[in-house]
Amino acid sequence: MAAIKHQFGLDRSLPVQYLLMMKRLFITRDLVSYGNQALNVVPAITQAAPVTFSLVIGAAVIWVVFSVLIGLLAVILKGTIFDPLLMILALIGISMPVFWLGEVVNLITQSPNRSVIFSWVPPLGYVPITSNPWQWFLHLIFPWLTISVLYIGFYARVLRANLLDVENEDYVRTARAKGLSERRVLIKHMLRTSMITFVSLFGLDFGVLVGGGALLTEVVFGLPGVGKLTYDSLVKLDLPVIMATVIYGAFFITIANALVDVLYARLDPRIRPA
Amino acid sequence: MAEPLLEVKNLKVSFRTEDGVVKAVDGVSFTLSPREVLGIVGESGSGKSVTMMSVLRLINDPNMQVEGEVIYKGRDVMKLDKDQMQEVRGGDIAMIFQDPMTSMNPVYRIGDQIAEAILTHQDVDKRTAHKRAVDLLKQVGIPQAETRVDDFPHQFSGGMRQRAMIAMALANNPDILIADEPTTALDVTIQAQIIELLDKLKDDFGSAIILITHDLGVVADIADRIAVMYAGRIVEFGAKRDLFYDPQHPYTWGLLGSIPRLDRPKTARLHSIEGMPPSLISPPQGCKFRPRCPHAFEKCMEEPELVSRVDKRDHLDRCWLEPATKRVARYQTIEGGQAA
Amino acid sequence: MSTNGDAPLVEVESLVKYFPIKSGLLSREVGRVHAVDDVTFSVREGETLGLVGESGCGKSTLGRTVLRLLDPTSGDVKFRGRSIAKLRRRELRPVRREMQMVFQDPYASLNPRKRVGSIIAAPLQIHGVGDKKERRKQVQDLLQTVGLSPEHYNRFPHEFSGGQRQRIGVARALALRPKLIVADEPVSALDVSIQSQMLNLLDDLQEEFNLTYIFIAHDLGVVRHVSDRIAVMYLGKLVELSPAEELYERPIMPYTEALLSAVPIPDPDLSDQRERIVLEGDVPSPINPPSGCRFHPRCRYMTDICAQVEPPLVDYGNGHLAACHHPLNVDKETLDRVKVSKLHTPAAADESAKPRDTSGESPGSGHLEV
Ligand SMILES: Nc1ncnc2c1ncn2[C@@H]1O[C@H](COP(=O)(O)OP(=O)(O)OP(=O)(O)O)[C@@H](O)[C@H]1O
Ligand SMILES: Nc1ncnc2c1ncn2[C@@H]1O[C@H](COP(=O)(O)OP(=O)(O)OP(=O)(O)O)[C@@H](O)[C@H]1O
Ligand code: SF4
Ligand SMILES: [Mg+2]
Ligand SMILES: [Mg+2]
Numbered sequence: 001m002a003a004i005k006h007q008f009g010l011d012r013s014l015p016v017q018y019l020l021m022m023k024r025l026f027i028t029r030d031l032v033s034y035g036n037q038a039l040n041v042v043p044a045i046t047q048a049a050p051v052t053f054s055l056v057i058g059a060a061v062i063w064v065v066f067s068v069l070i071g072l073l074a075v076i077l078k079g080t081i082f083d084p085l086l087m088i089l090a091l092i093g094i095s096m097p098v099f100w101l102g103e104v105v106n107l108i109t110q111s112p113n114r115s116v117i118f119s120w121v122p123p124l125g126y127v128p129i130t131s132n133p134w135q136w137f138l139h140l141i142f143p144w145l146t147i148s149v150l151y152i153g154f155y156a157r158v159l160r161a162n163l164l165d166v167e168n169e170d171y172v173r174t175a176r177a178k179g180l181s182e183r184r185v186l187i188k189h190m191l192r193t194s195m196i197t198f199v200s201l202f203g204l205d206f207g208v209l210v211g212g213g214a215l216l217t218e219v220v221f222g223l224p225g226v227g228k229l230t231y232d233s234l235v236k237l238d239l240p241v242i243m244a245t246v247i248y249g250a251f252f253i254t255i256a257n258a259l260v261d262v263l264y265a266r267l268d269p270r271i272r273p274a
Numbered sequence: 275m276a277e278p279l280l281e282v283k284n285l286k287v288s289f290r291t292e293d294g295v296v297k298a299v300d301g302v303s304f305t306l307s308p309r310e311v312l313g314i315v316g317e318s319g320s321g322k323s324v325t326m327m328s329v330l331r332l333i334n335d336p337n338m339q340v341e342g343e344v345i346y347k348g349r350d351v352m353k354l355d356k357d358q359m360q361e362v363r364g365g366d367i368a369m370i371f372q373d374p375m376t377s378m379n380p381v382y383r384i385g386d387q388i389a390e391a392i393l394t395h396q397d398v399d400k401r402t403a404h405k406r407a408v409d410l411l412k413q414v415g416i417p418q419a420e421t422r423v424d425d426f427p428h429q430f431s432g433g434m435r436q437r438a439m440i441a442m443a444l445a446n447n448p449d450i451l452i453a454d455e456p457t458t459a460l461d462v463t464i465q466a467q468i469i470e471l472l473d474k475l476k477d478d479f480g481s482a483i484i485l486i487t488h489d490l491g492v493v494a495d496i497a498d499r500i501a502v503m504y505a506g507r508i509v510e511f512g513a514k515r516d517l518f519y520d521p522q523h524p525y526t527w528g529l530l531g532s533i534p535r536l537d538r539p540k541t542a543r544l545h546s547i548e549g550m551p552p553s554l555i556s557p558p559q560g561c562k563f564r565p566r567c568p569h570a571f572e573k574c575m576e577e578p579e580l581v582s583r584v585d586k587r588d589h590l591d592r593c594w595l596e597p598a599t600k601r602v603a604r605y606q607t608i609e610g611g612q613a614a
Numbered sequence: 615m616s617t618n619g620d621a622p623l624v625e626v627e628s629l630v631k632y633f634p635i636k637s638g639l640l641s642r643e644v645g646r647v648h649a650v651d652d653v654t655f656s657v658r659e660g661e662t663l664g665l666v667g668e669s670g671c672g673k674s675t676l677g678r679t680v681l682r683l684l685d686p687t688s689g690d691v692k693f694r695g696r697s698i699a700k701l702r703r704r705e706l707r708p709v710r711r712e713m714q715m716v717f718q719d720p721y722a723s724l725n726p727r728k729r730v731g732s733i734i735a736a737p738l739q740i741h742g743v744g745d746k747k748e749r750r751k752q753v754q755d756l757l758q759t760v761g762l763s764p765e766h767y768n769r770f771p772h773e774f775s776g777g778q779r780q781r782i783g784v785a786r787a788l789a790l791r792p793k794l795i796v797a798d799e800p801v802s803a804l805d806v807s808i809q810s811q812m813l814n815l816l817d818d819l820q821e822e823f824n825l826t827y828i829f830i831a832h833d834l835g836v837v838r839h840v841s842d843r844i845a846v847m848y849l850g851k852l853v854e855l856s857p858a859e860e861l862y863e864r865p866i867m868p869y870t871e872a873l874l875s876a877v878p879i880p881d882p883d884l885s886d887q888r889e890r891i892v893l894e895g896d897v898p899s900p901i902n903p904p905s906g907c908r909f910h911p912r913c914r915y916m917t918d919i920c921a922q923v924e925p926p927l928v929d930y931g932n933g934h935l936a937a938c939h940h941p942l943n944v945d946k947e948t949l950d951r952v953k954v955s956k957l958h959t960p961a962a963a964d965e966s967a968k969p970r971d972t973s974g975e976s977p978g979s980g981h982l983e984v
Contacts (some may be wrong), residue, residue, distance in 0.1 A: 079336050161554030170376040174334055177371075178391045178442070182356075188390075189379055196381075219275055269426040290822025318776075391908040395820040417895075461668040461832065463893045466876035470892050490705060494885045504919035514882050530880060534839035536862060537879045543817070544839060550775055566972040 042246040045165065045230060049248075050223035051126050054136065054219065056209040059144040063151035070152065071159030072186065075167070087160065093153025102146045102220030109142060124222035148175045151205065158201060162194035169193075196267045200260050207256020211249030213257060275605040277496060279449055279482055280329070281369075285330050287321075294555040298324040298348075300506040302342075303580075306450065311476060311483045313514070315549055316503030322486045325503075326452050354506030359495070360482055364588065367393040368443035372455040374435035384411075384438050385423035385590060391445040400558035409464050412443035434466035440471065444454035444479050451476075452484045457492060469495060490529055494518065499588075502526050504551050505562040507581055512589035522584060522591035522600060525563045527607040538609075545607055561592065569595055619776040621695060622656035624680065629689035630654045631672075631679045635901065649675040651688070651850035654927070659793070662820065662827040664841030664858065666834055666873070668897050670849040673830045674718075680828065681713050684708060694793070707838070711741055714787035718799035720779035724771040730757075730782055731767040741823045759822075761815060767873050777808035783784070788819065790825045794827045801836060812841060825928050834877050836949060837863060849900055849908040853926060856934040865945035866936035869909045883951040907939060915940040928952050 012020065033039040074086045108120040121140070144224060167190060177191040213226030223230075226245055234239035265271055276369045287299040300322040307314050327333050329344050329351065344351040351362060363369075365595055371377045375580050378387055388407035392398065398406070404423070411419035411462055414437040427435055435458055453472065476483050479541035487493055493500055493514070500517045502510040502525065511525040531545030549566040550557050558565050558573040567574070573594045578590045595603070630649040634643045649672040657663045665673050678684045680691050682698055690699045698709055714737075717723035724733055734753045738744065745754065754764035760781040780800060787795055797816065801809040814976040819825060831837045835972070837858075839843055846854040846869065847961055864934065865871045874889040879885045893912050898904055904911050910920035920939050927937045930948055934947045 046457055060404055139360055171379040173332060174371065174377045174439075175379065177330060177369040179360045179394050180390070181360055193379065193381055217515070225525075268381060270428045289877070317807060430903050433896055461897075462878075464896070465878070465893075466890065466892050467876075468892070489878060490880040491885075494878060494880050494882045514977060518880065518882050528807060532806045533880055534810075534833075534835040535815070535880065535883055536835050536838065536874065537884050539857065540838060544813055545812040546814055547807035550808070550809070551805075556944040566760065594820060 003110045015212065017127050028107050035193060041240050044241065045226060045244055045248055046222055047159060048226045048229045051223050052127065052210060052212070052214060052218070052227060054126075054225060055143055055147070055214055055225060055229070056130060056206065058140055059147040059151070059209075059214075060202070060206055062144055063148040067150065067155030067159060068077060068191075068198075070156035071163060072191065074156065075163045076192075078164075087157060090153035090156045092147045094157075096149055098146060098150060099216040100141075101219050102217055106220065110194075114229055126225075128224050131220045138249070142148045143223060146221075147209070147217050155201070159194060161189050166194050177263055181259075196264065197269060199263055201265065203256050203260030207253045207259075208249075211252035212245055215250075224239055279308045279310075279346070280306040280308075281343075281345040282325075282329065283343040283345065285325060285328060285344065286340070287324050288339050290337040290339070291555075296554045297506055297557065298554060299328065301343045302503075302506075302508055304501055304508065304511065306482055306484065308449070309476065309480055310499065311485060311496030311497045313500040314484060314486045314503060315488065315490055315493060315500060317488060319554070320425065320503040320552055321506040322488075322503055323454055325371065326454060326484060326486060329452070331359060332363075332369070354358055354389045361395070364391055364443075364448070365446050367450040367452065368446070368448040368458055369454065370436070370439045370443045370451040373459050374432050374439055374456075375459070377439055377595070380427055383424050383426055383558060384430065388423075388438070388442045388445055389426075391393070391442050393558075395446045406445070407441070409437065410445055413444075413475070414438070415467075416441075425543075432460055433467060434462075436468055437471065439548055440468075440475065444475060444481065447479055448481055450484065451479075452486070454486045456485070458487070472496060490518075490533065502529070504553060504583060505557055507592065508560060509563065509593070510591045511580065511589075512586070516586055516589045520584070520589070521604060521608075522597070522598055523563075523593045524569050524588065524595075524604075524607070525565050527604045528566075531607045531609070561594070563593075568607075569599075615689075623659040623693040623694060624657040624828075625695075626653060626655050626676075626680060626689075627690045629676070629679060629691060630687045631675050631684060633960070644716045645901050648850045648903050650679060651903075652826055653847075653850075653852045655852060655855055657794075657826055657828060657843055659801065659843040660820075660824055661939050662829055662840050663844055664837035664844040665828060665830045666844060666845065667847035668831060668832065668939055671847045672900070673832075673847055674798050676847070677715065677798050677828060677830055677900060679870040681796055682710075683715070687945055700864060706901050707741075711790045712792050713794045713796070714792040716780075716783050716795060716800045718802055720776045720783060720803060723783055724779055726771055729767070730769050730771065730774075733771070733782060734786045737786060738976050741790060743790070752789070752801060753785075758786055759788065759819070760785045761811075775808075777804050777812060780812055780971070782805065784815070784819070788823070791823065792825070794826045794828070796830070798830045799832070800829075802831065809836070818839065828888075834862075846873070849897065849903050851908055851937065853909065853938070854934075854936040855927070856936075857932065860932065865936065866930060866941045866943055867909075867938045868913050868940070868942060870936075871942055872912075883963070915942075 006156040053262050068084055070090065074083045077083045078088070080082070106124070108114060109121040110124065121142070122135065126140060127139050129136040172185060172189055175185045180188075181226040188264050211225045212230050214225065215231055217223070218227035226248060229241065233245065283303050285299055285302045286297070289296045290297060302311070302321070302325050313323070316322050323509065324333065326337060326338055340352065342352070343388065346362065346366065346545050351359070354362065357577075361424055378384070385407045388410060389403035392403040393400070396403075397588050408423050410417050416422050416437055417432060425489055430438060440456070457468050460468065467494060472485070475481075485497060487495060495540055496578045497514050499511070499513050500597065501508045502517070510517065510521065512609070517526065518530075521530065525547070528545065528547040532547060534544060547566050552562055552565065560577050561567070561570070562577070564574045571594070578592045578594050580590045582588070582590050584597050593600070629650055629687065630652055631649060633647040633649055635645045635647060635793070636642065637644045653676060655663070656888055665676065667673055675684065679686050682691070682701070686699050690697050693709055693713065694699065698706065701709065731750070733751050734756055735749045738749045738752065743749065750767070754767060757764050762778060762781055763784070771782065774782065784800070801812050804812060816827070817840065820827060827840070829837065829840050841858045842858060844858050845852055846861075847868065848869050852871045854865065861870065862874060865874055873891045875889065875891045876893070879888070891914070895912050898908070904921070904923050907913070907920045907925050910916045913920065917940070918941060923939070925937045925939045927935050929935050930941070930944055
């Protein structure tokens with residue numbers, strides 16, 4: 001026990017412990033997994049990160065595009081039956097648990113007696129984009145969609161609410177009084193200002209997901225990303241790896257926060273320094 | 275009389291609400307001649323904004339109902355299709371609003387917002403539109419227009435924003451400029467600047483102006499004719515001088531008497547119109563001003579029409595009193611007891 | 615302490631209120647808003663002092679600082695001869711009973727979740743006046759005093775119109791039978807017809823309760839109607855203080871002159887006849903106020919000295935004070951008498967006397983060494 005304590009420097013003062021940890025993580029990179037002594041933690045993460053990135057970026061593109069479309073559509077169709085219908089759909093999407101949805105998707109697309117429609121779906125796993133982009137795409141398409149469902153629902157509702165708020169703003173009335181077409185008013189004047197909230201939410205969610213928040217999806221679809229790594233080490237109580245993934249996660253969440261602030265200032269000139 | 279530029283006929287606008295139907299505008303008719311300045315005066319809630327926004331069909335409340343005709347250049351604006359309506363808005367008839375702080379989109383540069391108005395209605399390229407925006411800003415008196423054109427709205431003061439709004443509204447040389455309380459949110463010294471600017475620009479651009487305000491002092495300067503609104507109706511309508519020097523409606527007298535005036539000796543007490551504006555959901559029977567009117571009599575239980583009751587054909591009012599009676603009665607109200 | 619007949623009720627001495635502007639991680643002070651800057655005046659018992667000026671000139675801040683709702687940066691406020699600028703919270707309590715405020719916005723200044731009765735009773739409760747039943751009676755009386763009906767006791771603010779809400783605000787201020795009421799734009803948000811009702815009410819109350827008002831407004835017509843004396847503020851400075859009628863008849867400070875001429879007159883012929891002075895530009899920032907006379911960048915009588923030396927507040931007799939290097943409507947004798955002639959030269963309104971283009975030998979610049 002004392003030896004292990006010493007190995008991790010846990011017998012030293014806190015700041016020193018911290019520095020030692022950072023040194024092992026980032027400089028000597030010799031922090032070693034418990035469960036598998038051959039596994040260096042840092043290379044393990046750098047290997048897993050591209051998988052997570054592929055997963056999250058792809059999903060983000062899908063959820064942004066679709067939530068904006070649905071949000072806009074709901075506002076355009078306000079007063080008709082389609083607006084509440086879209087919002088109920090969105091609500092269903094929000095309340096769908098990811099792992100359950102993932103399992104259902106797998107059941108439909110992976111089972112040996114699946115319908116012919118899904119015969120093209122490759123087995124679970126991951127193919128790097130560098131070795132075969134098409135296979136990369138095919139492997140990820142269902143994980144992407146699975147993650148997106150939740151976020152599309154959520155973001156579509158947020159955007160719709162924002163757009164309806166902005167609709168009553170004086171400058172939207174001014175834009176109409178200028179003779180702009182409804183489409184231009186909606187896209188240039190209403191959507192642009194609504195995107196301010198949208199983008200700040202997006203940055204935070206994106207950071208969390210890249211930081212390992214897509215854990216369940218990765219596990220369900222057998223994607224060897226950071227989430228899966230965390231999951232495996234949690235199961236094995238592999239402390240060094242857990243520590244490393246947590247720090248990795250914190251890193252991205254912080255970065256995302258900083259990026260959101262910068263982006264926020266780009267979008268809203270009022271908080272830009274003069 | 276010259277062919278009117280704009281003719282509003284029996285405009286009625288109502289909103290369905292939980293408490294009942296709000297009759298915000300109830301039978302408003304007026305005409306506007308080219309290059310004329312028409313002042314519309316009335317208290318909060320009297321229907322000034324709703325009237326003018328309906329002329330441009332800018333209210334899209336699903337609970338709204340509109341009746342009546344708005345004839346512009348021989349066409350009924352109410353019957354125009356979407357594209358034709360967009361051509362009218364900002365092209366033929368432009369509008370500026372009360373609060374300059376919130377009337378511009380905070381995320382776009384002032385110049386781009388003006389250029390957008392130009393590009394929507396004129397077939398020019400972006401560079402030309404931008405140059406025109408600079409010229410317009412110069413015309414409305416923005417110093418260093420060349421650099422300020424790239425500012426965002428929050429970098430402008432209230433008065434400058436209202437100038438920029440005016441520049442934007444005049445960008446397409448509209449026939450009519452509707453200004454909805456353009457100075458209410460501004461200080462008196464800035465208000466004076468804006469009124470002077472409008473006065474100058476109406477000659478430069480040859481636009482007719484409809485100036486909405488609740489301050490009779492503002493229209494005393496630049497209006498040619500004035501309409502006084504009360505509870506969704508025009509209660510008096512006439513040439514400026516007739517309205518100020520021979521006012522026919524007790525509400526107009528009340529307004530004139532309620533203003534603490536700098537041009538008169540101080541009075542001990544201000545005249546005040548007792549009570550409150552009526553409910554628009556269940557308005558009083560007969561003359562809408564009756565519950566507050568000190569001169570009401572039996573006949574007032576029937577609503578008076580807006581017609582001429584004096585020798586001037588263009589001076590209209592909605593009051594049953596005899597003109598002769600009025601001449602005696604009004605001085606007390608207006609001069610606060612110091613009968614002239 | 616007894617009040618002797620002529621002693622002012624409120625004395626404000628060199629009152630200063632700055633708001634620090636903080637920025638950065640450590641909240642370093644990067645500047646100050648000069649909201650109220652070296653203001654001195656006094657208010658006699660039973661009189662109404664009007665306070666006018668453009669938006670942001672510091673009227674509300676001054677009013678709040680006088681009531682110690684804000685702590686002054688420096689200077690002193692005396693109430694009945696007793697300094698209250700440094701009193702501690704407990705010592706302040708009895709003084710607070712005698713000074714109340716009415717706020718501008720009748721929509722925001724009343725708690726929407728409280729019934730009218732408890733809003734008006736709140737000050738009574740805080741100061742432990744009477745028992746529940748007595749307080750109820752008192753509130754119902756107050757409602758009647760301000761022209762509402764006692765049945766309104768259990769209603770909520772949203773059930774009232776703007777004018778009625780403002781009456782509730784007045785009733786709340788009256789609850790403790792104060793001596794001084796600072797009314798911060800009590801009628802600005804109201805329509806003219808309702809505004810005149812309110813002004814008349816304030817007038818009646820003053821008579822009935824022998825109240826002293828500090829009446830803040832930006833409408834010069836309203837201020838003239840209610841005030842005995844008027845103080846004009848510009849960018850945190852008191853620039854002119856005068857008996858009400860005299861201010862309108864002969865403004866001394868050019869800013870006052872411009873302010874008066876900007877008030878729209880509801881009479882087309884008079885409006886056409888009179889000369890309109892349209893001030894150029896906007897009010898400068900109170901963070902970096904202009905040097906010298908703060909009004910000089912917008913003043914049509916400006917000379918070099920105006921930009922360099924701050925004009926002192928000079929008494930031109932008859933209680934008419936003004937701070938200007940080129941006073942208007944002042945004759946030579948008066949100028950000599952007040953003995954600031956070295957700095958002050960009379961201004962004339964016509965173009966030929968306009969010494970704006972100061973190529974070196976203009977009337978003002980000769981006195982720069984002073
Ligand atoms: N969308 C709406 N739904 C219900 N009532 C409305 C709506 N818009 C306006 N009203 C009502 O119509 C009446 C007239 O309003 P309007 O805005 O025209 O008044 P105004 O004369 O412009 O007053 P102000 O001086 O306050 O601007 C008001 O009583 C208002 O409450
Ligand atoms: N708490 C505060 N912190 C910082 N600055 C403040 C604060 N309160 C007021 N100010 C600033 O002090 C200056 C004077 O404000 P004040 O509210 O006294 O003006 P005012 O004359 O009452 O204006 P208005 O007519 O708009 O009510 C303004 O520039 C204002 O921005
Ligand atoms: S019609 Fe009757 S109630 Fe109406 S304003 Fe005239 S006198 Fe008064
Ligand atoms: Mg309005
Ligand atoms: Mg204020």
